[in-house]
Amino acid sequence: MPYYIGDVIKDSKNLIARTPEKFEEKGVSVELNVCVEGIETDRGKILLADGRRLSYDTLVIGTGAKATLPDIPGTTRDGAFTLKNLRDGINIKEYIKRNRCRRAVIVGAGFIAMEMSEALRNLSLETSVVYRGELPVKNWDPVFSEVVLAELVNNGVSFIAHNSPVAVEKGSDARLCLVTDKGKIETDIIIFALGVRPETKLARETGLETGESGAIQVDSSQRTSREEIFAVGDCCESYHRVSKKWVNIPLGDIANKQGRVAGRNIAGYPMIFPGVVGAQSFKVFGLEVAMTGLDEKTAEKSGYSPAGIIIWGTPVARSMSGGQRLGLKMIADKGSGKLLGAQAVGHSGAVSRINILSACLWSGMGLDEIGYMDLAYSPPFGGAWDVIHTVAQVLEKKL
Amino acid sequence: MPYYIGDVIKDSKNLIARTPEKFEEKGVSVELNVCVEGIETDRGKILLADGRRLSYDTLVIGTGAKATLPDIPGTTRDGAFTLKNLRDGINIKEYIKRNRCRRAVIVGAGFIAMEMSEALRNLSLETSVVYRGELPVKNWDPVFSEVVLAELVNNGVSFIAHNSPVAVEKGSDARLCLVTDKGKIETDIIIFALGVRPETKLARETGLETGESGAIQVDSSQRTSREEIFAVGDCCESYHRVSKKWVNIPLGDIANKQGRVAGRNIAGYPMIFPGVVGAQSFKVFGLEVAMTGLDEKTAEKSGYSPAGIIIWGTPVARSMSGGQRLGLKMIADKGSGKLLGAQAVGHSGAVSRINILSACLWSGMGLDEIGYMDLAYSPPFGGAWDVIHTVAQVLEKKL
Numbered sequence: 199m200p201y202y203i204g205d206v207i208k209d210s211k212n213l214i215a216r217t218p219e220k221f222e223e224k225g226v227s228v229e230l231n232v233c234v235e236g237i238e239t240d241r242g243k244i245l246l247a248d249g250r251r252l253s254y255d256t257l258v259i260g261t262g263a264k265a266t267l268p269d270i271p272g273t274t275r276d277g278a279f280t281l282k283n284l285r286d287g288i289n290i291k292e293y294i295k296r297n298r299c300r301r302a303v304i305v306g307a308g309f310i311a312m313e314m315s316e317a318l319r320n321l322s323l324e325t326s327v328v329y330r331g332e333l334p335v336k337n338w339d340p341v342f343s344e345v346v347l348a349e350l351v352n353n354g355v356s357f358i359a360h361n362s363p364v365a366v367e368k369g370s371d372a373r374l375c376l377v378t379d380k381g382k383i384e385t386d387i388i389i390f391a392l393g394v395r396p397e398t399k400l401a402r403e404t405g406l407e408t409g410e411s412g413a414i415q416v417d418s419s420q421r422t423s424r425e426e427i428f429a430v431g432d433c434c435e436s437y438h439r440v441s442k443k444w445v446n447i448p449l450g451d452i453a454n455k456q457g458r459v460a461g462r463n464i465a466g467y468p469m470i471f472p473g474v475v476g477a478q479s480f481k482v483f484g485l486e487v488a489m490t491g492l493d494e495k496t497a498e499k500s501g502y503s504p505a506g507i508i509i510w511g512t513p514v515a516r517s518m519s520g521g522q523r524l525g526l527k528m529i530a531d532k533g534s535g536k537l538l539g540a541q542a543v544g545h546s547g548a549v550s551r552i553n554i555l556s557a558c559l560w561s562g563m564g565l566d567e568i569g570y571m572d573l574a575y576s577p578p579f580g581g582a583w584d585v586i587h588t589v590a591q592v593l594e595k596k597l
Numbered sequence: 598m599p600y601y602i603g604d605v606i607k608d609s610k611n612l613i614a615r616t617p618e619k620f621e622e623k624g625v626s627v628e629l630n631v632c633v634e635g636i637e638t639d640r641g642k643i644l645l646a647d648g649r650r651l652s653y654d655t656l657v658i659g660t661g662a663k664a665t666l667p668d669i670p671g672t673t674r675d676g677a678f679t680l681k682n683l684r685d686g687i688n689i690k691e692y693i694k695r696n697r698c699r700r701a702v703i704v705g706a707g708f709i710a711m712e713m714s715e716a717l718r719n720l721s722l723e724t725s726v727v728y729r730g731e732l733p734v735k736n737w738d739p740v741f742s743e744v745v746l747a748e749l750v751n752n753g754v755s756f757i758a759h760n761s762p763v764a765v766e767k768g769s770d771a772r773l774c775l776v777t778d779k780g781k782i783e784t785d786i787i788i789f790a791l792g793v794r795p796e797t798k799l800a801r802e803t804g805l806e807t808g809e810s811g812a813i814q815v816d817s818s819q820r821t822s823r824e825e826i827f828a829v830g831d832c833c834e835s836y837h838r839v840s841k842k843w844v845n846i847p848l849g850d851i852a853n854k855q856g857r858v859a860g861r862n863i864a865g866y867p868m869i870f871p872g873v874v875g876a877q878s879f880k881v882f883g884l885e886v887a888m889t890g891l892d893e894k895t896a897e898k899s900g901y902s903p904a905g906i907i908i909w910g911t912p913v914a915r916s917m918s919g920g921q922r923l924g925l926k927m928i929a930d931k932g933s934g935k936l937l938g939a940q941a942v943g944h945s946g947a948v949s950r951i952n953i954l955s956a957c958l959w960s961g962m963g964l965d966e967i968g969y970m971d972l973a974y975s976p977p978f979g980g981a982w983d984v985i986h987t988v989a990q991v992l993e994k995k996l
Contacts, residue, residue: 439971449974450974450981451971451972451974451981451982451983452971453981454981454982455969459969471969472966472969473971474971475971476971477971477972477973477974478973478974478975479973479974479975479978480975481975481977481978486978488973489973490971490973549949549973549975549978550948550949550952550953552973553949553952553953553972553973554949554952554953554955554956555956556953556970556971556972556973557953557954557956557957557960557962557970558956558960560962560966560970560971561956561957561960561961561962561966562960563956563959563960567871567959567960570854570858570870570871571955571956571959572838572850572851572872572873572874572875572876572889572955572959573850573876573952573955574876574877574878574887574888574889574948574951574952574955575848575849575850575876575877575878576877576878576879576880576948578880579878579880579885579948582849582850582852582853583850583853584850
């Protein structure tokens with residue numbers, strides 16, 4: 199009989215279902231709020247924290263990722279949070295309400311930090327993003343990071359650069375104080391948004407191989423280094439179709455796909471997970487920010503000779519754009535002319551361009567093809583030459 | 598010395614430049630408002646209506662398309678228009694203003710008719726679309742045509758189905774009267790939006806080959822059946838990468854690309870036009886309507902065994918969609934599992950899906966690949982499983 203072991207269940211309506219009836223109706227035994235302490239591979243059993251053992255023929259590990267906390271004093275203080283799952287989100291909201299928070303600090307400047315800054319501003323909190331670097335969203339070209347910074351500032355978020363957290367202390371006129379290497383910031387709540395790491399403790403203790411990325415190694419069927427154990431989601435690696443390397447990209451869509459692939463293989467309907475191209479996006483206030491494939495640095499590490507350019511176009515035909523701009527960067531290989539990656543920012547149209555280019559990356563298209571690709575032209579949706587065509591043609595000339 | 602002969606010039610800002618100085622600065626002689634009466638291929642000359650002859654080594658034909666008028670009396674009456682070029686648009690606007698028009702009739706229900714209905718409603722005219730068929734935009738699945746019809750009606754446009762025009766007469770309480778086989782419709786202005794046909798008179802008289810589509814035959818370098826004569830734009834054919842046939846799709850983006858390809862070949866920088874996949878879109882009021890590739894009927898005529906399904910998803914993650922729906926149809930080949938075409942309607946997200954699928958068609962992807970393709974997932978822009986994934990997976994099972 200299949201078991202599901204975890205802290206929450208998501209039902210088909212994406213709400214937390216703390217009652218496992220739906221699963222049990224379908225013959226799945228559910229164990230909630232119980233920790234797995236170990237996997238006894240020689241006996242085909244898992245050991246639960248309450249001392250019970252459950253038998254398995256096939257095991258799926260979906261331990262996810264854990265939020266990174268800085269190694270500084272005070273991060274366990276009431277009011278200091280990370281954001282990994284829905285429960286964290288609920289806790290943050292309840293804390294803000296209960297304590298009538300007025301000021302918030304977010305430590306980190308990745309995309310979760312950006313999304314949180316919007317969420318907190320929407321709750322009317324004075325919000326500051328504290329970051330050790332110069333600009334937010336460092337995975338994007340600095341030109342685009344500047345646009346993200348402007349969007350933060352235009353929406354009342356303070357961006358405090360070049361500050362590394364040193365401690366979380368009790369505040370004087372607020373509940374907490376974030377001490378950094380440059381000063382002290384009084385705040386009612388602190389969100390540490392410093393990224394996540396794959397949660398692999400159980401897998402490593404079981405002797406499963408992990409990869410260079412630190413995540414659990416799997417093959418294209420989602421099998422780990424032990425044939426009877428599968429891994430899916432943020433805890434495991436995915437094959438990157440552009441870099442040809444196994445990477446860890448902790449995103450929900452990838453986890454969903456891998457789960458289904460593992461399920462099919464276990465049920466005897468073989469299927470491979472065809473990999474990823476690194477497509478991702480987020481929204482911060484009115485801005486769309488997206489990327490796919492590799493940046494120049496990663497491309498070089500993968501053996502390519504990358505060249506890139508940024509061009510500012512318009513999301514719709516110029517005559518209808520009302521001055522709105524869309525920045526698109528493409529990166530291609532000097533040797534083969536193949537597209538390697540793309541990034542985009544704009545108040546509209548950025549994600550749609552990145553998705554088109556993800557499909558191009560998926561099938562390994564070259565700039566020559568992309569420059570003349572047939573898109574659904576209509577002035578409210580793009581120019582006769584879309585910004586995609588322009589960037590591909592100009593970059594091709596540059597190679 | 599190169600010549601440009603035509604009625605208007607579009608300069609780099611897409612405005613009509615009736616003064617040819619910009620071209621002449623660059624060494625291009627410009628002849629405006631003069632008709633070419635014939636091409637004397639044996640002497641390498643064109644004959645102008647004013648009796649002059651101009652010599653050429655290489656000739657480019659870009660005669661475009663002409664709007665279709667029904668063969669009924671009265672279509673030349675003041676107030677009866679077709680819409681082919683910018684001049685027509687200006688004339689229509691001036692006529693409406695000068696005559697303080699209150700009522701408009703559009704004959705036809707293709708995408709130009711849809712765009713015109715929005716434009717006329719925006720000028721506060723009572724607007725009726727008169728169509729011989731049952732539903733608007735017949736190239737789309739009837740399910741989607743129903744959505745377009747609802748959008749028209751919700752925006753105050755009358756849709757008068759099963760009415761064929763018989764005559765344009767003088768009106769009694771309005772300026773004109775459109776007589777149909779079912780009745781009489783009083784109106785101040787009539788727009789015939791019955792599609793366009795390639796303008797090939799000059800080419801045919803010159804003995805250039807035309808294709809099955811009725812448009813001028815060209816090769817992938819845009820050369821006609823005579824080596825020294827090129828053709829580009831709405832007057833000529835394009836290679837359809839899915840049907841593997843030469844077709845005539847009169848759209849501005851295709852014309853732009855072909856013009857550049859011809860120019861490069863003439864200038865000695867060889868380049869081929871890689872063809873089209875039939876991507877197209879239009880906006881009618883708040884609705885996005887788009888398609889790419891083939892529908893079932895055309896697919897069958899091209900030798901495929903098509904199957905198609907429609908699924909209603911959401912343009913963004915369900916939890917953020919506010920009930921908004923996005924309809925996506927995909928058509929695939931039962932034999933190979935390859936995508937053959939797609940159609941979409943929705944108040945947002947339809948064009949972006951069709952563009953992604955255009956890139957998939959461009960590279961000949963199968964449903965198996967599309968069902969697990971990596972897209973830039975984020976709830977404000979789509980679900981973890983995008984509607985594209987869902988349709989591809991469900992259709993694959995159906996094949």
